[in-house]
Amino acid sequence: MEWGGPAAPAEHDKAPRTERGRRTLRKLLDAAAVEFGEHGFHEASISGITRRAGVALGSFYTYFDSKDAIFRALVSDMSEAVKRAAREALAGPMGALEIERVALSAFLRFAAEHKEIYRIIDEAEFVDPASYRLHYETIAERIHQRLRDGAASGELRPDIHEAHAWALMGMNVFLGLRYAIWGQGEWNPDAVAGVANELVARGLGRR
Amino acid sequence: MEWGGPAAPAEHDKAPRTERGRRTLRKLLDAAAVEFGEHGFHEASISGITRRAGVALGSFYTYFDSKDAIFRALVSDMSEAVKRAAREALAGPMGALEIERVALSAFLRFAAEHKEIYRIIDEAEFVDPASYRLHYETIAERIHQRLRDGAASGELRPDIHEAHAWALMGMNVFLGLRYAIWGQGEWNPDAVAGVANELVARGLGRR
Amino acid sequence: MEWGGPAAPAEHDKAPRTERGRRTLRKLLDAAAVEFGEHGFHEASISGITRRAGVALGSFYTYFDSKDAIFRALVSDMSEAVKRAAREALAGPMGALEIERVALSAFLRFAAEHKEIYRIIDEAEFVDPASYRLHYETIAERIHQRLRDGAASGELRPDIHEAHAWALMGMNVFLGLRYAIWGQGEWNPDAVAGVANELVARGLGRR
Amino acid sequence: MEWGGPAAPAEHDKAPRTERGRRTLRKLLDAAAVEFGEHGFHEASISGITRRAGVALGSFYTYFDSKDAIFRALVSDMSEAVKRAAREALAGPMGALEIERVALSAFLRFAAEHKEIYRIIDEAEFVDPASYRLHYETIAERIHQRLRDGAASGELRPDIHEAHAWALMGMNVFLGLRYAIWGQGEWNPDAVAGVANELVARGLGRR
């Protein structure tokens, strides 16, 4: 459940000043990921978080101003983690279609590993609509850029539209929902990504 | 905001016996759509619903057993309305690809008209996970069936897979999010549906 | 401890609509007078008030929005009661000096009877400074008017100044503090009022 | 805001041993005067005091045992300062009436300079009732003694009563409230003291 990364994001306004404090902050974030994933934002309780983290209730407020605040911190933590996972998978040089296939495959693996991400991102729609919208707009823009690059290189059709990026993202998200979250053991990320990629290849590729 | 249809769904266990009761029930459902759409399930309050409906707080329990109950009634009300909108749009005889285009176009119009549907369906993930899952599985199955029909008629590729249905649904949902919900005035449902449909046509159509 | 008067002041925004509600509101106000008088605003608790009133904790919020709100309601209740007590004592026709003597005497009796008034008014300085200031400014103005009337009738010096009204009020308040609140059994309101009145008579009376 | 005087009152049980400690103690007391004056006892926080003082939270307890303790130290600091201001104003030889006039004038100036004194003394009624009562009883006794001296010297009426002292103190306090605390710029301490003193002169002076 550890979302890796350093425990004290730069923008955090109650940054710990000691090593001990840094550890406590990390424990709280990890505990919050579990608690929110299990119960959802509203059913989750601060005391549930601190209990899991093994710290006193009051200590929560040493690091966060409210339940909202830790939720927001968690969402950006996760957006960051998803991005990192994608970047790692896309390290080497690849063709445009290959990129999309690998990206989807990596995302499916990541979601299967961190199922709580769906609940938490979806709940952001209610808890912090701005960050919810930003989350998807950022990803769509990233995809859109990749598609334009593919068009420029001649591998994809020249008439790439923003709607294509959103369509692609929607596909990916729902395939993740169907297989990574609701899937039953036997499915294969590469196979799913392959089926989707064939659709994209024909749909957007140059013949 | 009126979700049309008769006021007393068959499965409702506290069906009103009088005409006056029927009107009160309808007022409550309409008020709930607004309240839940505006605040989300948890921030919404029964008293907010009854205030909007113009009835006394206590009267709520004459028609619903709980907050959950009215929410569930609303979700099925809406699923029903979406289905009805689709059915109406798909009345005449059409080819497989045309069906998908018209269905998406109708859905985009419907969502633009009833923006609260996204919030409410999404929130079902937390309030009533089973109905959330059922909602999407039902739609996916419907799409899957249509694709199989298209394959049988020879218009689509023969190797249709369930993943194709989920991919298609994801596209539609995210295009709705981007344009019907977050869009700014100028967009055209038919154009969006056209872009998506071209992708599907190449991706799944027989050459 | 009952502050008499009707239970539902006109300006109250959560006025009860039934007789039963009216009784509950009255019980809450009376209980609050005791609780605030005994513990002061900050040490007083809502649950203490409802326990004394014999109603459920939640019922408090049927009538008041917050601890502040009931405190403010109480202060105006009391200002009103003090004014009423004074008016009753000053019913018949009297000379200017006699008026001041009777007013002080009545105030001393009232304060002895309702010792909590000092704590509550004084605490308003912190809880609701505006009403604290208004309370004293209103009384000072009332006194000032009476003194001007006395000057007009020729019984008092013609050069009455606002400062005289504040001086008189200060005398009264501190004599109340010394005798009505901190006094030990044996004191006599009329005697105290007499001593003060002689001072006023010489100080402000026409020779 | 500095209440002058040496930083370590004799009765203080945690007297600092070093010069540095003495400075920290002084900073805490000055910060507390501002914090309590601004927010009142209950809304004031230890962390607010240490933040203003520029020291760490924990350091507070090196010098005071509790929030109450520093409040009490502050009240006695202020009582002391008021007394000192009066003593300085009353240095030379004066008649009984002149003494009262000068004392009031000096008090008005002092209060205008240190407006927080009213809030803090008044709040003592709730935080430390004994010291509140003692504060006023001590002052009343001091005034009473001066009036008796005036009677003995023949300048004042022989039948001086304790109630006269309390009446005088009440006048002074409320004139201070009206002019020093709530007054708007233009008032003159000597003029106010003059009006009050004329009242006292006629009321208590020998004709």
Place this chain on the structure above:
DNA sequence: AATGAATGAGTTTTCATTCAT
């Protein structure tokens, strides 16, 4: 002496649900 993290008891407030009229 100084620092700042940790503690947890205590209080306000909300609101779904029940009930008497």
Place this chain on the structure above:
DNA sequence: GATGAATGAAAACTCATTCAT
């Protein structure tokens, strides 16, 4: 059926005080 008052469990949040470094 309708009304609106009553209930009380549950949770967020504050902050004086303690403690480890």
